[in-house]
Amino acid sequence: MPKTKWWVGLAVSLSVAALAGCGSSGEDSGPAVTSPAAEASQDGAPNTADIPDVVAEVNGETITKDDFVPLYETQYQQMMMQAQQGGQPVDEEGLKKQTAENLVSTKLLSQEADKRGIEATDDDVSTALDETAQASQMSKDDFLAAMADQGMDEKKVHEELRTQLKIEDLIADEFGEFEVTDEEIGAAYQRAKDQQEQMASQSGQEAQVPSLDEMRPQLEEQVKGEKSTEATQKFAGELRDKGDVTINL
Secondary structure, three states, X not given: OOOOOOOOHHHHOOOOOOOOOXXXXXXXOOOOOOOHHHHHHOOOOOOOXXXXXXXXXXXXXXXXHHHHHHHHHHHHHHHHHHHHHHOOOOOHHHHHHHHHXXXXXXXXXHHHHHHOOXXXXXXXXXXXXXXXXXXXXOOHHHHHHHHHHOOOOHHHHHHHHHHHHHHHHHHHHHHOOOOXXXXXXXXXXXXXXXXXXXXXHHHOOOOOOOOHHHHHHHHHHHHHHHHHHHHHHHHHHHHHHHOOEEEOO
């Protein structure tokens, strides 16, 4: 079982979104300008009163309101912070649809992992929890307390980590090892360098950019992650095309 590297901070919350949002539509899922109906909750918690008890059905299995709300509320808070910086409100309806799509993709991938007999052991889950807490710069107890504040008790955190580990192994089973070329690493380095130089220029400072060799391990993991994300999105879309999916939002 490979080590999990992807749930960082409170974004750990719940979906193959940590594998970078496996929505099956292939379209940009970023929230747009809000509709008037969504404006009532811009200054507080999101409106979840209209969320049905069964948010979606995926090949006979249900995604419930209890599955949906913690992820939606966490993503809403993240979008609120971005909206405050950018001066645009959150499109709650768009975010609800995006959240449902992500949960559907997660369910489809988890079902496929089960079909292939892919499992995650209790030791795998425990290790993943330790790594996730460490990546979040918290103790395990503090991390679990933070997740509880987001609506996820310890049992739910374990369930979600187990699901993500199974999906990680499913993608490895389906696609094998993702290879990274020197050209791809060079391109990723140039993008990172350009970004650092732009940020330094805006602040009137000189950019301090490590050499390519120093950044190579990090860049290799980054490119592998991008390839894994793309493959996961495509595979989830294929599973959806073959599956029976109903979203009730």
